[in-house]
Amino acid sequence: MRKFVILLGALLVFFAVVFVFGKSIYSRPGILEAQKNVVIPRGNTEAILKRLQTEHVIGNNFLDKFIFQIAAKITANQGALHAAEFAFPRHASIRQVLQILRHAKPVQHELTIPEGLTRYQIANLINQAPFLTGQIEVPVEGSILPQTYAYEYGYSREKLLQRTQVAMQKTLDQVWKDRQPVAQIKTPQELLILASIVEKETALGRERPMIARVFINRLQKDMRLQSDPTVIYALTDGHGKLDRPLLRRDWEVESPYNTYWSAGLPPTPICSPGKAALEAVAHPAEGNMLYFVANGTGGHSFSSTLTEHNHNVQSYREKK
Structure with missing residues (x-):
């Protein structure tokens, strides 16, 4: 009995030591x-x-x-x-x-889709983003909302694309619902198309409603929009930036996207506009301006007559 007690005690001490050591x-x-x-x-x-x-x-x-x-x-x-x-x-x-x-929550990676990218540029951006699976086809132009999207390792690129498109549709629906109605913008798709042009015309938030008003006024008077970004889109087939300066002869290219050659809005957006550009078209500035030109300081000069516009053009050329 005594031996048993000693053995039991030794075992208890052993397990206690093992427990303490293991816990450490x-x-x-x-x-x-x-x-x-x-x-x-x-x-x-x-x-x-x-x-x-x-x-x-x-x-x-x-x-x-x-x-x-x-x-x-x-x-x-x-x-x-x-x-x-x-x-x-x-x-x-x-x-x-x-x-x-x-x-713990899995590590979150982020992909930022900047405003103003074309569908080809966005497809390339998503297909090259790390830690995603699969590949995507080139989406419909203007169907993606530019913003930052979080995802986990192994997430599907197709699912990420779907999220970007759902985000755009929800945003466009809300912007359309809250818009200031104008006769020249009859559908959400037309709002999206004009917003894509506004997006490419300026990076300044304060100018977007003014540029939207210029184009709406031009549509009202049956004037062609004459937007250089639409010409670039026509020349590049929507693949991105033009690798040279835009020339006057480019304004004559026969394309429904060239708003010097074709009247009205282009058939589709020319990029994916951000929410701010959508809001600018939904709530354009007041005024009768019909023209704008770069002012040499990062913004634009606006005018309501061709005479005033030509003066602004000359001033810009003198600054250059």
Whole structure:
């Protein structure tokens, strides 16, 4: 009986030492030298552990491996270990690693789609964005809302494209609903088309409603819009920037997108406009201006008569 008690006591001491030692390994700082994003694969605990060891999050030794596996089993009631991309902090302990695998949000990547890009440029941007899967076809012109979109590792490019298009449709619907009605803009699509031209004409927010008013006034008087960005779109077939200055003879190119040659709006947008450009067309400035020209300081000079416009053109040329 005495031997049994001594043996039992020895076992209790042994397990107590093992517990204390194991707990210290479980909670002590890990070997990771700097914060790191790691993609955790689908699979069992062994597969997850191998990835963590390969990425130097968990030590590549028997004790760390043993404690990780035992701790994962003992704490299994706290949740499953998830497959995703996670950010592990510097010197993350085994305890922290398991908490991250169970409860942390996956790493969020961002893709910013700038205002004024064509459908070809946007398709190229999405297809080259990292950590996404699959490829997309070139979307419909003007169907994407320019803004920043968050996504996780392994997210589908097609799903991301769908999100951008849903965002544009919702935004266009709301802008159309709240618009100041004008007879020259009869449909949401016409608003989108004119907004795309406004987007390409200026980067200054204060000028967008004024440029929108110029084009609306021109439509009202059956004047051609005579917008240089539409000529560039016609010349490049919507692929992007023209690799040379625009020439006067370019105004004669026969294309429904060339608003020097063709009356009215182009058949489709010439880019994806941002919300501010959509709002500018929905709420144009007041006034009877029919012309605008660059003023040499990053903005434009506006006028309501051809005489005044020619004067502004001459002033701009003298500044150059």
